[in-house]
Amino acid sequence: MATGLPSYDEAATLIAAYSRELHMRPFATEVxxxxxxxxxxxxxxxxxxxxxxxxxxxxxxxxxxxxxxxxSHEFLFLAGSTRAGDAPTGLLPAASVWEIMTGAAVPAxxxxxxxxxxxxxxxxxxxxxxxxxxxPGENVVPVGVEARTGEEVVPAxxxxxxxxxAAAAACGYSSLEVFKKPRVAILTTGDELVGVDQTPGPGKxxxxxxxxxxxxxxxxxxxxxxxxxxxxxxxEIETALREAIQADMVLISGGVSAGKFDLVEPALAQIGARVxxxxxxxxxxxxxxxxxxPRNESQAVPVFGLPGNPIxxxxxxxxxxxPVLSGLAGSNEVRPRFSIAVLxxxxxxxxGLTRFVPSACAFHAVNEANPEVxxxxxxxxxxxxxxARANCFAVVPEGIDRLSAGDLVRIxxxx
Amino acid sequence: MATGLPSYDEAATLIAAYSRELHMRPFATEVxxxxxxxxxxxxxxxxxxxxxxxxxxxxxxxxxxxxxxxxSHEFLFLAGSTRAGDAPTGLLPAASVWEIMTGAAVPAxxxxxxxxxxxxxxxxxxxxxxxxxxxPGENVVPVGVEARTGEEVVPAxxxxxxxxxAAAAACGYSSLEVFKKPRVAILTTGDELVGVDQTPGPGKxxxxxxxxxxxxxxxxxxxxxxxxxxxxxxxEIETALREAIQADMVLISGGVSAGKFDLVEPALAQIGARVxxxxxxxxxxxxxxxxxxPRNESQAVPVFGLPGNPIxxxxxxxxxxxPVLSGLAGSNEVRPRFSIAVLxxxxxxxxGLTRFVPSACAFHAVNEANPEVxxxxxxxxxxxxxxARANCFAVVPEGIDRLSAGDLVRIxxxx
Numbered sequence: 001m002a003t004g005l006p007s008y009d010e011a012a013t014l015i016a017a018y019s020r021e022l023h024m025r026p027f028a029t030e031v032x033x034x035x036x037x038x039x040x041x042x043x044x045x046x047x048x049x050x051x052x053x054x055x056x057x058x059x060x061x062x063x064x065x066x067x068x069x070x071x072s073h074e075f076l077f078l079a080g081s082t083r084a085g086d087a088p089t090g091l092l093p094a095a096s097v098w099e100i101m102t103g104a105a106v107p108a109x110x111x112x113x114x115x116x117x118x119x120x121x122x123x124x125x126x127x128x129x130x131x132x133x134x135x136p137g138e139n140v141v142p143v144g145v146e147a148r149t150g151e152e153v154v155p156a157x158x159x160x161x162x163x164x165x166a167a168a169a170a171c172g173y174s175s176l177e178v179f180k181k182p183r184v185a186i187l188t189t190g191d192e193l194v195g196v197d198q199t200p201g202p203g204k205x206x207x208x209x210x211x212x213x214x215x216x217x218x219x220x221x222x223x224x225x226x227x228x229x230x231x232x233x234x235x236e237i238e239t240a241l242r243e244a245i246q247a248d249m250v251l252i253s254g255g256v257s258a259g260k261f262d263l264v265e266p267a268l269a270q271i272g273a274r275v276x277x278x279x280x281x282x283x284x285x286x287x288x289x290x291x292x293x294p295r296n297e298s299q300a301v302p303v304f305g306l307p308g309n310p311i312x313x314x315x316x317x318x319x320x321x322x323p324v325l326s327g328l329a330g331s332n333e334v335r336p337r338f339s340i341a342v343l344x345x346x347x348x349x350x351x352g353l354t355r356f357v358p359s360a361c362a363f364h365a366v367n368e369a370n371p372e373v374x375x376x377x378x379x380x381x382x383x384x385x386x387x388a389r390a391n392c393f394a395v396v397p398e399g400i401d402r403l404s405a406g407d408l409v410r411i412x413x414x415x
Numbered sequence: 416m417a418t419g420l421p422s423y424d425e426a427a428t429l430i431a432a433y434s435r436e437l438h439m440r441p442f443a444t445e446v447x448x449x450x451x452x453x454x455x456x457x458x459x460x461x462x463x464x465x466x467x468x469x470x471x472x473x474x475x476x477x478x479x480x481x482x483x484x485x486x487s488h489e490f491l492f493l494a495g496s497t498r499a500g501d502a503p504t505g506l507l508p509a510a511s512v513w514e515i516m517t518g519a520a521v522p523a524x525x526x527x528x529x530x531x532x533x534x535x536x537x538x539x540x541x542x543x544x545x546x547x548x549x550x551p552g553e554n555v556v557p558v559g560v561e562a563r564t565g566e567e568v569v570p571a572x573x574x575x576x577x578x579x580x581a582a583a584a585a586c587g588y589s590s591l592e593v594f595k596k597p598r599v600a601i602l603t604t605g606d607e608l609v610g611v612d613q614t615p616g617p618g619k620x621x622x623x624x625x626x627x628x629x630x631x632x633x634x635x636x637x638x639x640x641x642x643x644x645x646x647x648x649x650x651e652i653e654t655a656l657r658e659a660i661q662a663d664m665v666l667i668s669g670g671v672s673a674g675k676f677d678l679v680e681p682a683l684a685q686i687g688a689r690v691x692x693x694x695x696x697x698x699x700x701x702x703x704x705x706x707x708x709p710r711n712e713s714q715a716v717p718v719f720g721l722p723g724n725p726i727x728x729x730x731x732x733x734x735x736x737x738p739v740l741s742g743l744a745g746s747n748e749v750r751p752r753f754s755i756a757v758l759x760x761x762x763x764x765x766x767g768l769t770r771f772v773p774s775a776c777a778f779h780a781v782n783e784a785n786p787e788v789x790x791x792x793x794x795x796x797x798x799x800x801x802x803a804r805a806n807c808f809a810v811v812p813e814g815i816d817r818l819s820a821g822d823l824v825r826i827x828x829x830x
Contacts, residue, residue, distance in 0.1 A: 034611060035641075038630035052800050055618060059795040083647070085607025087617040103607060103724065103797060105618045147800040154803050161829045162630040163773075166725045167803035169623035174612040192500025192518060196449060197589040202502040203470060203520045208584035215453035215577040226450075232498070309518060310581045337778040339754045340785050358578075363752040370755050370823070380474040382518060385467050385562040388569050388582035408785070408823075414576045 005279040005286070007398055008319075008354035012335075014276060015290070015320050018302075019327030019334035023157060027330050028180045034168060037160050039221045040178035041330045046154035046164075049172045051144035055088060055105035060139045063097035063119060063126055064110035070097070071133040075125040082107065097126050106140050113139035157332030159221070179330035183223045185244035186213045189230045189237060189254040189264065190308055208310050208384060209253045216317050217251075219415045220325050237267040245271070245293050245301045248328050251321060254308030264305045265289060273303065281398060282319070283353045284312035284381040290320060302328075311381040315356045315393055318412055336412055338395070341373040343409045349400040358390035361411055373411055390414070420694040420701070422813055423734075423769035427750075429691060430705070430735050433717075434742030434749035438572060442745050443595045449583060452575050454636050455593035456745045461569035461579075464587045466559035470503060470520035475554045478512035478534060478541055479525035485512070486548035490540040497522065512541050521555050528554035572747030574636070594745035598638045600659035601628045604645045604652060604669040604679065605723055623725050623799060624668045631732050632666075634830045635740050652682040660686070660708050660716045663743050666736060669723030679720045680704060688718065696813060697734070698768045699727035699796040705735060717743075726796040730771045730808055733827055751827055753810070756788040758824045764815040773805035776826055788826055805829070 006014065029043040058064065069076060074095070081099035082089060092098055092109035100106065100113060112134045119126050128134060147153055153171055154164045160178075168176060193207040194200050207229055214224035225247055230240045237252075244250045252264055265278065273291040280288050289305030304321045306313045323334045341361050349355060361373040373394050378386030392411040396403055403409055421429065444458040473479065484491060489510070496514035497504060507513055507524035515521065515528060527549045534541050543549060562568055568586055569579045575593075583591060608622040609615050622644055629639035640662055645655045652667075659665045667679055680693065688706040695703050704720030719736045721728040738749045756776050764770060776788040788809050793801030807826040811818055818824055 034626045035629055035633075035639075038634055048800065050615075053797070054615065054620075057797060059797065082618070083606070085605060085618055085647070103620070141794045141797070146794050146798045151800075153800050161806060162627050162634065162729060163725075163799075163802040163805055163829055165630045166623040166627035166729070167799040169611045169626045170621050170725075170799045172611060172614070172621060174610075190500060191498070195589075196584045196587060199587070200465075200469065203497070203500055205469075205518070206585050206587060208581040211449045211584045212577050212581035214450055215580045218450075219453055219577065224450075232500070310578075310585075314577060314581070335778060338786065339778075340756070363750060363754075370825075371753065379556045379561050382468070382472060382474065382556065383561045384578075384582040384585045385463065385566075385568050387578040388461075390578055391576060410785075414578055 005281050006277050007281045011277060011280040011320065015323050016334055019323045022324065022327030023330060023332060023334065029177050030180050031175050031177050033175050034165060034173060037168070037176055037178060038162060038165055040160055042154055042156055042158045042160055043177040043179050043330060045152045045156045046168050046171055046173060046176065048147040048149055048151050048153050050149055052146035052170070053141055053143060056143055057141040058100045058102060058104050058106050058113045058139060059141060060113050060115045061102050062100060062113045062115040062139065064092065064100045064106045064113050065097040065134070066092070066110060067112040067134040067136040067138060069095060070112065070114050070128045073127055073130045075122065075127045078124050078126050111136040111140070115139065155332065157330055159331050159333060181221060181223045182248035182325060182328040183225050184217045184325065185247035185250045186210055186217065186224055186226045187230060187240055187244050187250065187252040189232060189252060191232045193229050209308070209313050212310055212314060213251055213253065213317065216314065216415070217325070220322055222325050222329060232263060234263045234267055237263050238270050241267055241271055241293070245295050245303070248301065249321070249325060250301060250303040251306055251317070252303065253306040253313050268293065268303065268305065274300070281353050282315070283350055283355050284309070285316040285319070285356070286353070288316045288320065309381045310384055311358060311387050314414070318393070318414070319356070338410045338412055340408050341371040341411050342369070343374070343394065343403055343407045344372050344405055345374045346405055347375055347394060347396055347403045349396045349402055352398065354398045355396040356393035356412065357396065358387055359392050359394040359411065360390055361392045361413070373409060420696050421692050422696045426692055426695040426735065430738050431749055433691070434738045437739065437742035438745055438747060438749065444592050445595050446590050446592050448590050449580060449588060452583070452591055452593060453577060453580055455575055457569055457571055457573045457575055458592040458594050458745060460567045460571045461583050461586055461588060461591065463562040463564055463566045463568050465564055467561040467585065468556055468558060471558055472556040473515045473517060473519050473521050473528045473554060474556060475528050475530045476517050477515060477528045477530040477554065479507060479515045479521045479528050480512040480549070481507070481525060482527040482549040482551040482553060484510060485527065485529050485543045488542055488545045490537065490542040493539050493541050526551040526555065530554065570747065572745055574746050574748060596636060596638045597663035597740060597743040598640050599632045599740065600662035600665045601625055601632065601639055601641045602645060602655055602659050602665065602667040604647060604667065606647045608644050624723070624728050627725055627729060628666055628668065628732060631729065631830070632740070635737055637740050637744060647678060649678045649682055652678050653685050656682055656686055656708070660710050660718070663716065664736070664740060665716060665718040666721055666732070667718065668721040668728050683708065683718065683720065689715070696768050697730070698765055698770050699724070700731040700734070700771070701768070703731045703735065724796045725799055726773060726802050729829070733808070733829070734771070753825045753827055755823050756786040756826050757784070758789070758809065758818055758822045759787050759820055760789045761820055762790055762809060762811055762818045764811045764813070764817060767813065769813045770811040771808035771827065772811065773802055774807050774809040774826065775805055776807045776828070788824060
């Protein structure tokens with residue numbers, strides 16, 4: 001079956017290239033307050049509006065001085081003091097020091113700061129305790145060494161972290177331009193599905209994919225657009241897809257495996273899909289379909305046909321749809337963030353497939369053991385009770401027969 | 416200086432114990448729709464409302480059969496077909512198979528499913544291709560093996576992931592009870608601070624801590640309550656703290672290092688703080704204060720006095736305040752999630768301190784290298800331009816002289 005299908009690496013490479021190209025498109029932007037910007041993608045580079053630091057900054061509580069004078073170990077006259085926030089003083093007189101706090105401006109004429117803990121103070125005089133000496137520049141950050149005026153501090157395309165919010169604040173951005181959140185249509189198909197608030201009749205199950213995919217989309221900082229469930233009928237699926245492609249991306253789950261009632265692929269063909277792949281050598285999620293459907297003469301919408309069972313849907317979303325969504329969000333990071341952990345139980349590989357095994361990773365405090373991961377016991381990819389006990393997929397690459405307890409293994413954490 | 420201060424491990428252990436105790440408090444709850452529940456903490460265990468699966472479920476597209484009959488390799492009569500969502504059929508007749516799709520109910524009388532790929536079909540008859548044989552139970556998930564009716568599927572205190580949203584949906588939870596988000600007061604102090612939209616005068620800097628901490632609190636799924644900046648004046652700090660302790664937790668940044676203008680600790684003493692520690696053997700962030708302030712006779716509010724510079728503030732938030740916030744949110748996971756990566760450049764340790772070095776981690780695709788991390792070049796803990804280039808802290812534990820390129824190092828990713 002798997003012959004001719006791309007490997008995980010091949011599919012991931014294709015997806016990464018596709019997503020990077022998306023990221024270069026001119027997407028719509030909006031201006032948000034700094035407080036709303038965390039997790040959003042910067043549409044423009046953030047620039048330093050002044051030198052960083054704007055004044056020579058002390059990195060210590062102590063005494064601004066001339067390094068050569070201090071290193072003589074003579075007592076020097078305490079000429080005054082500056083706390084953080086005070087305006088810089090005039091020139092430091094000869095044979096003097098100036099008391100200063102961390103973050104404050106070093107007065108002109110001083111070229112170093114002696115740390116509070118390294119000096120002796122006697123009656124208005126201060127000396128560096130021998131044998132310690134000071135080099136010029138010690139404990140002082142010169143003007144502009146962190147960034148020059150106009151220099152890029154945060155590149156366009158960054159998904160803004162708290163550290164970048166802090167940098168944006170320092171550069172005076174009380175609001176900033178971010179890319180609009182992409183809208184993702186979520187279409188679930190299947191005659192077996194009933195609503196979450198219904199009691200499933202014989203042979204039926206509740207639709208868990210729609211809320212799960214909506215949660216994944218939302219946590220990827222995009223906007224889910226959940227469409228009504230579509231029955232297993234080619235014409236209905238085609239109609240629903242025609243509506244769904246008004247979104248920036250489409251996830252349609254169910255109806256893409258080998259069973260004879262599978263209808264999504266023909267419906268996609270009917271609306272002119274250009275298919276990138278109709279399967280990947282992975283487990284779960286092998287029947288994943290990735291294509292583009294033209295919306296008009298110039299635009300095509302990425303569409304993922306996800307396998308119907310929730311674990312396969314989640315795996316293929318995280319592995320492939322999420323990177324494309326990052327590209328559509330204007331982000332310059334379009335790869336899934338695989339982490340690593342120590343395996344605590346053997347896991348077998350599967351010939352010709354990369355396995356993504358639902359697993360539980362335990363994170364430990366810093367000086368204890370490394371993060372440890374073990375597969376959860378499960379009954380195949382429909383087992384949602386097992387899936388709820390997992391917090392990541394552990395990866396067994398294609399061509400690996402088994403991974404043993406103690407091996408370092410890659411994991412893809414859920415969000 | 417560091418004598419008498421707890422090590423990182425000691426402080427982290429204290430914080431974890433404190434946070435776990437919080438988690439057992441009865442917090443206020445609210446009911447949210449399933450779509451709004453991702454990232455929130457479940458206030459009650461989620462239970463299976465029926466057997467999981469509710470019917471013997473086929474894990475494959477293929478033919479339901481009796482394993483013994485199929486393993487004879489005789490041609491068996493194709494008695495009918497069931498697709499996912501169809502009601503279960505009657506008893507499977509002898510010497511027959513029943514076509515079935517993944518996820519569908521296996522008819523009574525069948526005890527296995529032969530995969531589509533493993534059979535030969537000729538004119539309404541089907542046989543398992545020799546030498547393959549089937550065991551009873553193969554490719555069938557029996558009723559209730561994933562979870563029994565009433566069994567716990569998601570424990571109370573879980574911060575709900577997409578996989579748990581899926582499980583909740585399968586169990587019929589269209590809405591669920593979660594803990595209310597804790598409210599975190601953010602107080603920034605310092606005469607040197609001006610607003611983000613202002614141009615700093617001589618010796619002044621913009622307040623980057625307030626928006627950074629607000630972003631961190633929000634991304635930790637709590638509610639930031641940013642109070643006005645407080646000047647370096649003991650009485651004003653005390654007044655502000657008395658207001659701030661109406662929140663569930665207080666972050667006050669600035670004014671906790673060794674400088675003589677430090678005023679936070681005396682103000683905390685004034686309002687009856689019970690101090691847990693007034694420093695930790697870490698860099699950056701050594702002057703961190705952790706205490707509890709009584710709000711009334713029965714309640715005490717955790718208060719963190721964070722060092723004023725943003726990198727120290729971020730580090731101490733992620734290491735200590737975030738776990739306490741998780742406890743206040745009712746979460747049963749109250750440890751920071753350290754990950755691991757391969758170091759690509761030497762990092763030195765610091766005698767008597769655990770270092771948390773602002774670093775950039777590159778995440779690679781699955782079959783390539785492990786995640787690789789390198790410290791960013793920086794000018795000390797006020798360097799926000801460098802901080803913006805980092806996406807994690809790399810850890811050099813106390814007692815380690817140096818970590819070399821190629822070593823596995825723990826990292827604490829930003830969010």
